[in-house]
Amino acid sequence: MSLPPLATLRAFEAAARHQSFKNAASELGVTPTAISHQVRLLEDTLGVRLFDRKPRQVVLTDVGQELYPVLRDGFAAFAKAVDRVRNRPVSRSMTVSVIPSFAAKWLLPRLSRFQAEYPDINLRLHTSPEAVDLDRGVADAAIRYGVGPYPGLVAHTMFREQFVPLCSPALGLKKPEDLRNATLLHFDWLRPDDATPTWQRWGQVAGVADHLPSAGISFSDDSHAIQAAIAGQGVVLASPVMARAEIDAGLLVMPFGPEIKGHCYHYVHTGRGDNLREVEAFGAWIESEVSASVPVTDQSSD
Numbered sequence: 372m373s374l375p376p377l378a379t380l381r382a383f384e385a386a387a388r389h390q391s392f393k394n395a396a397s398e399l400g401v402t403p404t405a406i407s408h409q410v411r412l413l414e415d416t417l418g419v420r421l422f423d424r425k426p427r428q429v430v431l432t433d434v435g436q437e438l439y440p441v442l443r444d445g446f447a448a449f450a451k452a453v454d455r456v457r458n459r460p461v462s463r464s465m466t467v468s469v470i471p472s473f474a475a476k477w478l479l480p481r482l483s484r485f486q487a488e489y490p491d492i493n494l495r496l497h498t499s500p501e502a503v504d505l506d507r508g509v510a511d512a513a514i515r516y517g518v519g520p521y522p523g524l525v526a527h528t529m530f531r532e533q534f535v536p537l538c539s540p541a542l543g544l545k546k547p548e549d550l551r552n553a554t555l556l557h558f559d560w561l562r563p564d565d566a567t568p569t570w571q572r573w574g575q576v577a578g579v580a581d582h583l584p585s586a587g588i589s590f591s592d593d594s595h596a597i598q599a600a601i602a603g604q605g606v607v608l609a610s611p612v613m614a615r616a617e618i619d620a621g622l623l624v625m626p627f628g629p630e631i632k633g634h635c636y637h638y639v640h641t642g643r644g645d646n647l648r649e650v651e652a653f654g655a656w657i658e659s660e661v662s663a664s665v666p667v668t669d670q671s672s673d
Contacts, residue, residue, distance in 0.1 A: 375416045382409035383421060384446055387439040390428055464493035465649040468510035471498045472593050473636065476613040478514070481664075485656050492649050500561055505641050512640035512650045514657075518566070519635070525642040527654055530665045532610050532633035534568035537623045539603040544626040547579040554605030555587035556596045566634050568608050573631050597623070612665055 374380075385395035386406055396403040414421050421435035431439060469478055474496055485494065503509040505524065519526060538544055544553065560567050570587075574580035588605060590596040597614055600607040601622045610633075617623040638657050640650045 375413050379409045379413035379416065380442055381446070382406050383413050383435075384439065384442040386410055386422070386429060387431055387435060388443065390430065392429060463491050463646065463649050464495065465512065465646050465653060466495040466497055466510040467653065468497040468499060468503045468505075468513040470500055470514070470516060472613065473514060473516070474498050475594055476597075476616075480616065481660055484660070485653070488656060489649075489652055492652065494653070505639070511644060511646060512638065512653065515637050515639055517634050517637070518564075519637055521637065521639050523641070524639045526637045526639045527658070529636040529638055529657060529661050530612070531635045532612070533630040534573070534608050534633055535611055535625050535628060535630045536573070536606050537597070537609050537611070537614055537618070537625060538600050538606040540621065540624045541603050542606070542626075544606065547577045547627055548582055549626075550579065550606060551582045551584060553584070555584060556599055556605040556607040557587050557589040558593045558596050558607075559589055559591050566632065568631055568633055570608055573608055573629075576629055576631055615664070 382395065382399065382405075385398050386392050389395050389398070392403045392406045392410070396406045399406070410422065419434045420432055421438065422429040423432055478496070482494070485492075497503065497510050502515055503513060505511070505513060514529070515521070516532070519528075536544075536547075536550075538553075542553065544550070555570050557570065563569070570583055571580065574583045588596075588599065590599070593609065593613075596607045597609055597617065599605060600609070601617060611618060611625060611630075614623055618625070638654050640647075640654070644650065
């Protein structure tokens with residue numbers, strides 16, 4: 372486009388609207404001399420006279436009257452477009468790193484409630500069995516399973532995990548001793564420790580360690596172990612919180628106890644960043660979901 376300088380057009384539009392260089396100067400925050408200079412520059416650029424200058428006012432010439440409404444409407448359109456952009460809701464986003472099993476069994480079924488409560492937050496889930504370094508920007512926050520503490524991070528304990536035998540009701544198990552004739556389903560934990568829910572540990576707590584079969588089926592994904600239990604292929608030592616949907620649907624039952632404790636789930640973040648407000652909002656939502664879905668006795672970190 373071959374257009375005169377924008378400042379000259381703006382000065383002309385204001386002067387034409389006010390029919391005064393002085394009032395135009397007051398609106399634009401410049402001197403009347405500056406307005407006169409810009410109008411003169413525009414007239415020289417166009418090769419026409421736009422105002423008849425009189426002692427106490429300026430009057431548009433015929434050419435000025437032709438140009439003015441076009442510029443008036445153009446600047447009005449500019450103002451409306453700028454206001455729409457300025458007042459548009461800012462897109463808020465955050466990334467949460469979650470272990471795959473927790474994402475699939477606990478978080479994903481609840482995310483529609485988060486979106487309903489915070490429709491302006493764009494949430495991205497990063498699923499990985501490994502803990503990511505939040506200082507490197509891979510994620511803004513994380514849900515981690517472990518003993519803690521997490522140096523340098525703000526950490527909120529969500530709930531302590533519990534594990535109990537779960538199986539298909541078709542197996543007809545009634546008491547721990549019935550496990551001697553059952554197939555035990557195992558999960559290969561990434562970093563086993565004293566709180567890892569193994570059948571050996573459960574058997575010692577239940578007092579039936581000598582009655583447990585040595586053979587079984589092992590899985591690298593605990594969700595696959597749960598699916599095998601639903602199919603009646605054996606008994607899995609799993610979390611009733613994570614398997615709540617399957618228990619409520621009657622696909623799995625807890626034939627007997629006891630429950631054994633695992634580690635806690637923690638919501639962690641750096642406590643800083645441009646989207647800290649979003650990170651804290653997600654943490655508050657997580658806390659409300661835990662309060663509504665996890666038994667009070669399971670929420671303790673003790």
